[in-house]
Amino acid sequence: MIETGEILQTMHMIQEENFDIRTITLGINLLDCSDRDPETCAARVYDKVCTTAEHLVKVGCDLERELGIPIVNKRISVTPVSLIAQGDPVPIARALDRAAYETGVNFIGGYSAMMQKGATRADERLLKSIPEVLAQTQRLCSSVNVASTRAGINMNAVREMGEIIVKTAELTRNQDGLGCAKLVVFANAVEDNPFMAGAFCGIGEPESVINVGVSGPGVVKKALEKVKGEPFDVVAETIKRTAFKITRVGQLVAREASQRLNIPFGIVDLSLAPTPARGDSVAHILTEMGLEAAGAPGTTAALALLNDAVKKGGVMASNHVGGLSGAFIPVSEDIGMIEAASCGALHLEKLEAMTCVCSVGLDMIAVPGDTSAATISGIIADEAAIGMVNQKTTAVRIIPAPGRQAGDRVEFGGLLGYAPVIPVNPYKCNDFIARGGRIPAPLHSLRN
């Protein structure tokens, strides 16, 4: 029998510490929708997404009510569109956006291309369409994989993505460049990520699949408040225990959703995903460990411990773990990160260092609107290099906010939050980016 104290602990985690299931994401294979005629392909895509995801939101809401835990997002990820678009991909983009409205999900991911080694004609068409598509759709998310540990870095794609990001920001100028918040540039992208904006359904995935992302930075912070001043062994153990409990609930939700939708369960993503709400911050876990602010010396070490302990605790709690699994550090979506960037404790370079030891990368960072495409490409190349060499996923989701200067504030609204515009190193890398070509894949031996 469950004891009263245990029941109260669970209820407290949900009601006071912002514990929630961040997303149930339904992955849908669209390879069989491909057709030479873009409109025919778009119609097939719309039908398949709407049919497969018909009950997704209802099941999510039912589970939310029955288990008494918020399931914040219900989302869809699809096969990278460049793999199914034989012609113009834009009608498919519109169909996906409409399907998102029809099924009631708040985001649909997969307007994507995998070009770590080079571009197909479909990849090129898709890339060129990204700025307009992100400006004209609301719920569609886009991602491009430009590097991998095995293929190296496609510097042509890196160069192009810098330009695309600048153009996307320009086309969504009246929303502070919001389009860029729906665009991720990856190295070593994963096929089963349930989190937006980088979710897509990889070609190794089944026909359809349920992936679940848990959250709960507030729960971890509260747990650490009880071990103030204790050595790191205790800190790590406390995080592991908490991550285990959080993930068990994620596993339960994933299993139930899978059964009710009659769609196989894929993975639970163990990420600690923050929101701009107070008490739901990854940065505040770091400050709880003894840092004055995120970005202070010690931050990378603290984040490394957190990231590892979350995985160790979570992996025991679920029979399949995957996705990005780690701590997210999006600047605009985390009140502690927003505060740290605003007061000058946290710089772009420190953020880059932090991405070496945690999940994903430079995420939801607003930079001045006059940042050049080449500079953004340089930032992408640096981040891709970290991912490539360290055999991990890294990503860049950066917003050159049009008309904004360092120190200004941009608002994206909702879970996307708000961010201080942070300065970028003013020295140029134009000639470096202009070279193009590929940076070769690193050695897999002689590792030091």
Add this chain to the structure above:
Amino acid sequence: MTKALISVTGLDTTGIIAQVATKLAEMNINILDITQTILDGYFTMMMVVDIDGAHMEFADIDQALQSVRDTLRMTIHIQRMDIFDAMHRI
């Protein structure tokens, strides 16, 4: 057996258990366990129940408890026990 936890919290008054239990009996929901305490005049009760006998959708059971919430002016939550089992039992 589908177990659910009903938690009732709020200012103490007469007949709380009676009203909740009556409503459950009307729906043919069997009470398996009750823990109840009063802290500084604040009533806290947890009931473990079996909802299979009700032959109702979960949302409808929750809705049916609304009249008790309104009469007693108390916070009443119902949620499946699975979440507690998942979190605290291996």
